Amino acid sequence: MRKPLILLLALIISLFLTGCWSRVELNDVAIVTATALDRAENNKLQVSLQILKVKMTKGISEKGGGGENATLIVSEKGETIMEAYQVIQKKIPRMVIFSHNRVIVVGDQLARAGLSPVLDFFSRHREARGNSYLLVTKGEGKEILKAPPNFEIFTAEEIREEEKARYLDSVTFRDFVFRLLEKGIEPICTQLQIVPLSGQKNDASDKKETGLAVVGAGIFHHDKLIGWMKRQDSEVLLWLKNRMKRSSMTVSMQNKDGSTGKVSVQLSKAKTSIRPRIQGEKIQFDITMHMTGELFENTTKLSIKEIQNLNKIQQVLEQEVKKRVTSTVNKLKKQFKSDAVGFGTILHRKYKKEWNETYSKRWDQEFPKIEVTTDVQFKINGTGRVNDSTLWEEEQLEK
Amino acid sequence: MAPNQQPDNVAGMLNENLNENLKQFQAVFKNCADIHYRQFELKTGQQGVLIYLSGMVDTDAIDLDMTRQLIESCMTENSTSAEDSARLTENLQHTIQSKLGFTSQVNWNDDFYSSVEQILSGDYALLLDGMAQVLTINAKGLETRAIEEPATEAVIRGPRDGFQESISTNMSLIRRRLMTAQLKMEMVTIGRLTKTEIAITYLEGNAGEDLIAEVKKRIGRIQIDAILESCNIEELIEDNSLSPFPQVMVTERPDKVVGNLLEGRVGIIIDNTPFVIVVPGTFFQMLQSPEDYYQRYIIASAIRLLRLLSVVSSLLLPSLYIALTTYHHEMIPTMLLISIASSRETVPFPAVVEALVMEVAFEGLREAGVRLPRPVGQAVSIVGALVIGQAAVAAGIVSSPLVIVISMTGIASFLFPSFQLGLAFRLLRFPMMIAAATFGLYGILMLLLFMLLHMLSLQSFGTPYMTPLAPFSRGAIKDVITRANRRLMLKQGPHPSKDRS
Numbered sequence: 035m036r037k038p039l040i041l042l043l044a045l046i047i048s049l050f051l052t053g054c055w056s057r058v059e060l061n062d063v064a065i066v067t068a069t070a071l072d073r074a075e076n077n078k079l080q081v082s083l084q085i086l087k088v089k090m091t092k093g094i095s096e097k098g099g100g101g102e103n104a105t106l107i108v109s110e111k112g113e114t115i116m117e118a119y120q121v122i123q124k125k126i127p128r129m130v131i132f133s134h135n136r137v138i139v140v141g142d143q144l145a146r147a148g149l150s151p152v153l154d155f156f157s158r159h160r161e162a163r164g165n166s167y168l169l170v171t172k173g174e175g176k177e178i179l180k181a182p183p184n185f186e187i188f189t190a191e192e193i194r195e196e197e198k199a200r201y202l203d204s205v206t207f208r209d210f211v212f213r214l215l216e217k218g219i220e221p222i223c224t225q226l227q228i229v230p231l232s233g234q235k236n237d238a239s240d241k242k243e244t245g246l247a248v249v250g251a252g253i254f255h256h257d258k259l260i261g262w263m264k265r266q267d268s269e270v271l272l273w274l275k276n277r278m279k280r281s282s283m284t285v286s287m288q289n290k291d292g293s294t295g296k297v298s299v300q301l302s303k304a305k306t307s308i309r310p311r312i313q314g315e316k317i318q319f320d321i322t323m324h325m326t327g328e329l330f331e332n333t334t335k336l337s338i339k340e341i342q343n344l345n346k347i348q349q350v351l352e353q354e355v356k357k358r359v360t361s362t363v364n365k366l367k368k369q370f371k372s373d374a375v376g377f378g379t380i381l382h383r384k385y386k387k388e389w390n391e392t393y394s395k396r397w398d399q400e401f402p403k404i405e406v407t408t409d410v411q412f413k414i415n416g417t418g419r420v421n422d423s424t425l426w427e428e429e430q431l432e433k
Numbered sequence: 434m435a436p437n438q439q440p441d442n443v444a445g446m447l448n449e450n451l452n453e454n455l456k457q458f459q460a461v462f463k464n465c466a467d468i469h470y471r472q473f474e475l476k477t478g479q480q481g482v483l484i485y486l487s488g489m490v491d492t493d494a495i496d497l498d499m500t501r502q503l504i505e506s507c508m509t510e511n512s513t514s515a516e517d518s519a520r521l522t523e524n525l526q527h528t529i530q531s532k533l534g535f536t537s538q539v540n541w542n543d544d545f546y547s548s549v550e551q552i553l554s555g556d557y558a559l560l561l562d563g564m565a566q567v568l569t570i571n572a573k574g575l576e577t578r579a580i581e582e583p584a585t586e587a588v589i590r591g592p593r594d595g596f597q598e599s600i601s602t603n604m605s606l607i608r609r610r611l612m613t614a615q616l617k618m619e620m621v622t623i624g625r626l627t628k629t630e631i632a633i634t635y636l637e638g639n640a641g642e643d644l645i646a647e648v649k650k651r652i653g654r655i656q657i658d659a660i661l662e663s664c665n666i667e668e669l670i671e672d673n674s675l676s677p678f679p680q681v682m683v684t685e686r687p688d689k690v691v692g693n694l695l696e697g698r699v700g701i702i703i704d705n706t707p708f709v710i711v712v713p714g715t716f717f718q719m720l721q722s723p724e725d726y727y728q729r730y731i732i733a734s735a736i737r738l739l740r741l742l743s744v745v746s747s748l749l750l751p752s753l754y755i756a757l758t759t760y761h762h763e764m765i766p767t768m769l770l771i772s773i774a775s776s777r778e779t780v781p782f783p784a785v786v787e788a789l790v791m792e793v794a795f796e797g798l799r800e801a802g803v804r805l806p807r808p809v810g811q812a813v814s815i816v817g818a819l820v821i822g823q824a825a826v827a828a829g830i831v832s833s834p835l836v837i838v839i840s841m842t843g844i845a846s847f848l849f850p851s852f853q854l855g856l857a858f859r860l861l862r863f864p865m866m867i868a869a870a871t872f873g874l875y876g877i878l879m880l881l882l883f884m885l886l887h888m889l890s891l892q893s894f895g896t897p898y899m900t901p902l903a904p905f906s907r908g909a910i911k912d913v914i915t916r917a918n919r920r921l922m923l924k925q926g927p928h929p930s931k932d933r934s
Contacts, residue, residue: 056760056873057759057760057870057873058759058760058762059758059759059777059783059784060758060759060762060770060773060774060777060784061774061777061778061780063762063774065762065767065770065771065774067767086771088771088774088775088778089775089778091771091772091774091775131762131763133762133763134762134763134767134770136767161763163763187771191767191768
């Protein structure tokens with residue numbers, strides 16, 4: 035009777051001796067919502083963390099908007115991220131946790147020098163998430179974190195929402211690493227900038243009102259940033275990768291009397307298939323795109339009721355898409371020499387043997403030499419609430 | 434009655450002398466204020482006594498039907514001087530059997546003590562001078578409560594009658610639903626002092642022979658002085674008394690008992706309690722309400738799913754809250770984490786302490802609500818809601834997400850159709866919270882595994898507790914997670930316990 039009792043007692047006591055070692059109460063954590071990485075002098079790294087001041091968030095929800103910022107930006111320089119992070123930790127009374135870090139912003143200087151050294155920390159750290167978005171910015175990443183949020187409690191959430199809507203190709207940390215490791219595709223990053231919310235930059239009156247916007251894409255070669263792509267070209271990248279959610283396009287068309295009008299369509303679907311062909315030394319890619327859209331604006335005199343007019347608009351749109359695709363692919367080929375679309379992986383899938391034997395090793399040299407043909411089919415499947423434009427009289431319309 | 438408890442002046446033998454017999458009875462029933470002796474004289478001049486317990490017998494029956502008829506009819510044809518007691522008895526016997534329209538049960542007792550027991554059970558005894566026997570006539574007329582709706586198991590749609598304290602009424606409530614000779618009710622008397630009547634009821638052909646034999650065996654084994662409630666029996670016949678889980682089903686509803694009898698289970702009706710035991714009890718059976726079968730099956734299925742969800746949440750919700758907020762911050766969506774964190778900001782206690790205090794307060798409130806008279810109970814709930822719900826949060830002692838968690842747990846625990854099973858889960862919540870506080874999700878999982886192992890190893894009267902999930906029965910499973918359509922259930926055979934034997 036005595037023995038089992040002592041055993042049981044020992045068991046119960048041991049229960050209280052172990053455990054709890056990783057226990058951290060919510061009151062003792064500092065939640066990192068965004069991280070910015072920049073290059074500092076002497077080849078050092080500057081790590082900036084956007085940390086949530088939890089007590090401020092309650093104030094906002096209860097009192098209806100406090101003037102103070104709910105986040106704290108802490109930055110520190112170090113040889114590695116870990117080093118800087120440890121110094122930051124010493125500045126803060128609470129334990130820094132990375133598990134809710136949703137955005138990693140990289141300044142262009144660091145991006146141009148190469149991301150590999152920083153990627154290691156985020157892929158190794160147990161708390162860091164693969165689905166945090168990776169973004170680049172012209173200038174310092176730290177400045178982005180400082181921008182005041184307009185809608186959410188903190189900017190990281192705003193950035194994430196914007197990325198999620200996928201106006202331009204969004205890249206998570208995991209995507210970036212995968213593309214980096216895969217041969218035949220180069221990673222890209224969304225470019226994030228602070229922009230004035232209204233009008234021109236030099237408009238003095240609206241200086242304070244700024245927002246964060248995705249303005250384009252940073253094109254990488256391996257892990258180094260080599261250049262920027264504007265919004266329009268970045269959208270083409272989305273089309274080619276079949277990742278478009280929503281986009282719009284405007285073309286101008288000549289009326290019979292010589293005046294010009296504009297047609298705007300909202301693109302609802304862009305389905306792209308790319309077929310590679312190897313003909314001797316030449317590698318050719320045939321791009322076939324099926325796009326559908328809805329007519330949103332029409333200032334031409336064309337009567338939409340007539341099927342041939344619709345066909346005409348569709349043809350113009352097809353030409354425009356074709357033009358854009360060709361121009362973007364040419365930029366990638368000639369200007370950047372970086373296969374951001376992943377033509378290499380497409381070739382790999384079709385011509386496995388050839389790829390493994392020859393192209394995989396020298397795809398960097400081969401890529402600028404590829405030839406691309408584009409075939410576009412555009413279909414307008416809606417014209418909105420009205421048929422003919424209300425701008426013109428019945429007689430003026432071109433039937 | 435044990436011999437050593439007998440008064441000294443009681444011989445325990447009946448003789449032909451009425452006064453001597455009467456003295457014996459008076460000695461046995463000494464200081465029993467509720468025993469009544471009524472003396473009378475027959476036309477022949479023969480003395481007689483009626484002995485009965487007031488309140489236990491129907492006095493109208495004595496006055497109107499039996500005694501009068503008996504005294505009048507039996508003595509008119511008898512000669513004026515009937516000294517021969519044997520002839521008298523014979524005469525009386527003859528009269529009773531042939532002439533009187535008695536519906537009651539009549540016994541001739543040669544033994545003194547058996548007649549004492551008959552009187553105590555509510556019969557009345559007739560003693561006549563010159564007769565060495567006691568005639569006991571069953572005229573039980575106990576005061577009982579009307580048949581009311583069961584307080585613990587109300588339904589929206591379905592029969593409203595519930596068991597009450599009288600065993601004969603309870604038996605009739607079952608019988609009127611199963612008018613078949615297959616329905617058997619075997620009476621046993623248990624309890625040296627209480628002499629409680631117990632009826633073992635089953636449907637012959639539906640219930641397995643092994644099961645019936647096992648129930649009889651276990652009940653026969655009981656050696657006890659008093660049975661006051663079904664729980665006394667339950668504890669003595671259940672398989673594992675160390676388990677927190679109830680292994681027999683207890684119900685106040687006749688329709689529920691009948692439904693279980695049809696499935697091949699055995700019911701144990703106990704006198705003086707409205708709760709009837711049904712064995713074997715299985716986990717999923719206790720998660721079912723008879724109303725599931727009275728509502729449309731699609732809706733009933735949805736309700737069953739809701740109930741399963743509530744089982745999980747009543748057990749795990751507070752412990753998950755503790756584990757997630759103290760160990761696994763990354764598992765909470767960011768915005769939710771922020772709102773939890775911001776309301777926890779002023780709370781001075783760790784999440785475990787906070788949750789434990791709230792749980793104990795809630796359980797206390799609940800217990801107070803059950804025991805207190807209804808008007809006071811309301812006051813308690815107001816105090817509880819105001820003090821705990823409002824003031825504690827406003828003062829920053831308790832965070833509001835935790836209050837939500839605790840109230841959701843409370844709601845979930847009210848969804849159990851079986852109060853006994855709900856109690857088990859209420860209790861298990863506390864070790865679960867401690868496991869969550871010490872080991873996080875790992876601790877919860879370990880404890881869940883232990884619990885599952887225990888539940889799977891439990892048996893009730895030879896039926897595994899988790900039937901039909903484990904051992905898996907494809908035919909029965911459709912009526913466990915969801916409620917199967919009647920058309921589908923027509924094909925279903927008797928209870929799985931029978932198949933296995």
